[in-house]
Amino acid sequence: MKILVVGGGGREHALCWKIKQSMLVKEVYCSPGNGGTALISQNIPIKAEDVNGIVDFARESKIDLVVIGPEAPLNLGLVDMLKREGIMAFGPSKGAAMLEGSKVFAKNLMKKYNIPTADFEIFSDPDRAKKYLLNLKKTPVVIKADGLAAGKGVYVCKSIDEAINAIDDIMVKKIFGSAGERILIEEFLEGEEASFLVFTDGKTVLPMDSSQDHKRVFDNDEGPNTGGMGAYSPAPVVTEEVYNKVMEKIIYPTISGMEKEGHPFKGVLYAGLMIKNNEPYVLEFNTRFGDPETQPLLVRIKNDIVPIIIGCIDGNLHNEYLLWEQKHAVCVVIASGGYPGEYKKGFEIRGLDQIDDDNVYIFHAGTKLIDGKIYTDGGRVLGVTALGETIKTAIDNAYRAVDKISFENMHYRKDIGKRAIDRF
Numbered sequence: 222m223k224i225l226v227v228g229g230g231g232r233e234h235a236l237c238w239k240i241k242q243s244m245l246v247k248e249v250y251c252s253p254g255n256g257g258t259a260l261i262s263q264n265i266p267i268k269a270e271d272v273n274g275i276v277d278f279a280r281e282s283k284i285d286l287v288v289i290g291p292e293a294p295l296n297l298g299l300v301d302m303l304k305r306e307g308i309m310a311f312g313p314s315k316g317a318a319m320l321e322g323s324k325v326f327a328k329n330l331m332k333k334y335n336i337p338t339a340d341f342e343i344f345s346d347p348d349r350a351k352k353y354l355l356n357l358k359k360t361p362v363v364i365k366a367d368g369l370a371a372g373k374g375v376y377v378c379k380s381i382d383e384a385i386n387a388i389d390d391i392m393v394k395k396i397f398g399s400a401g402e403r404i405l406i407e408e409f410l411e412g413e414e415a416s417f418l419v420f421t422d423g424k425t426v427l428p429m430d431s432s433q434d435h436k437r438v439f440d441n442d443e444g445p446n447t448g449g450m451g452a453y454s455p456a457p458v459v460t461e462e463v464y465n466k467v468m469e470k471i472i473y474p475t476i477s478g479m480e481k482e483g484h485p486f487k488g489v490l491y492a493g494l495m496i497k498n499n500e501p502y503v504l505e506f507n508t509r510f511g512d513p514e515t516q517p518l519l520v521r522i523k524n525d526i527v528p529i530i531i532g533c534i535d536g537n538l539h540n541e542y543l544l545w546e547q548k549h550a551v552c553v554v555i556a557s558g559g560y561p562g563e564y565k566k567g568f569e570i571r572g573l574d575q576i577d578d579d580n581v582y583i584f585h586a587g588t589k590l591i592d593g594k595i596y597t598d599g600g601r602v603l604g605v606t607a608l609g610e611t612i613k614t615a616i617d618n619a620y621r622a623v624d625k626i627s628f629e630n631m632h633y634r635k636d637i638g639k640r641a642i643d644r645f
Contacts, residue, residue: 222527225250225279226262227299228269228290231554231586231604232512236288237262238584239519243527252278256595257585272299279308286311288530292369292509296322300488311530313508316484320475321508324405325367331503334478336471338503339363339408339495347392350404354384363407365505366391368400373446373561375505377409410504412497413640415456416514417467420529421476422538423485427529428468430521430545431459432514433640434493438561440636447561448601451637453551453612454517457644458496467494467501475506487533516584516606517550549615551638552606553623557587558630560600565630570595570602572625580608580615581622597628612641 222245226236234257241249241261252275254264267274270293279287287303289295289312298315312318319326331338344350354362364387366374374397376387384406391401416434420427432454438444459467471492479486491507491514510518519526523544532538557564566587573583573595584606587599605622609615616638623633 222246222285223248223250223283224527225252225265225275225284225287226258226290227252227275227287227294229253229255229258230290230512231584231601232510232515233290234258234584234586235516235519235604236290236510238582239522239526240288243525245525245527250282250284255585255598256588256590257583259590269294270297272297272302275299276302276306279303280306284308286530290509290512292318292321292507295508296369309531309534311534312488313486314484317479317486318508319484320479320486320490320506322369323367324365324505325403327506328405330475330478330482334474336474336478336503337501339410341405341407343403343405345403347388350388350392350406351385353406354381354388357406360384361409363409364388364391365405365407366397366401367403367405368397370397370400371448373397373448374400375446410495410497410502412495412502413458414504415459415494415496416452416511417459417472417492417494418511418514418518419472419490420533420538421486421488421490422533422536423476423480423487424536425538426468426472426476427538427541427543428472429518429543430454431456431464432511432518433458434511434514435634435637438556438634440634445561447556449511449513450554450556450634451552452511452513452517453549453615453638453641454514454521455549457641460499462499463496463501466499467492471501471503512586513552513554513604516552516582516604520582520606520608521546521548521550546608548608548610549612550606550608551612551615551619552584552604553619553633553637554586554601555603555605555623555626555631555633556601557597557599558632560632564600566597566599568597568629570597570626570628572627575625576622578607578618578622580618582606583622602628612638616642
């Protein structure tokens, strides 16, 4: 098979790496890819959002299967477009991708099908939203842009003034563009977060092992939200009891509800959870692999994922299974200084050739390969992912590798996985 992976982040490098191992696969392409994918696949200079360009390339190059990483092309209808061309595409339809593309759609679905989530109100007028806040007189409170904002459209506000500023950012200054035409004001949920991802063909569900992301840019969960500064798998907060509740109260009702709404869901469904007193609540849904959760998950999956991907597309997922490496995995994201705000790029990355640990995998995100050298080319630059017999060993292996890497203004969190250690 000839497979095209759409996207250019750490998730896509990890997907290319895993897909390339399949006996079913002859060639792997990545669009647009990064410095890491250039080493293991053929990069195609077409942006992920250029859905017409991707369809043209897939048709002309006789691509058998397209695996879509980011949310934007899903919400632009890439799966539907490829399907019309007779090309297999992994991911939800445009209608089903609304589960991530519109937080209003997702919250209304959860309300209708009694899926546990925070209480919420929807606003399309900033003045009405501010008036509601002033009457609410309760903090902390969560303000969310309705549409896609690259993981940065969520504000946890500790004061009413902070919340009003968040409304101004989203709805008045429009820093997320049309994604901020509507907002949600949500109840703040306390507890511990976890990520729960499943493969599904719209009926059968094949759950992946649990994981936990670290959204904030600084240690101890301080600073602004990012696309993710690290992750680990499994997440001990997801006990067997919690796992069963997630499947029964969240995953199955969501898959069933989407079918009833006329948008059967195929691909990866990602539930971002808050867990309190062993009760799971949905913070948000994503309609694709998470980044950086994909990195520790994929290094733990022992079997070929290509048949699983095809099973999601053709409705035969009931014939597939997952084999898990019974080790812990940790991914530490190395970012450009200043991220998620302004940052400089174009710095040479040194030390990658010094890492020779079989337990360590380096997945590139914002990198570029030029004349055999790797340079920074984005906010999140690398995902240093390591396996270990214990969570502490995995953490130690990851940070030992991080210590060998250097570039100007390099930044990373030093506490990835700490919550998991605290639970043992």
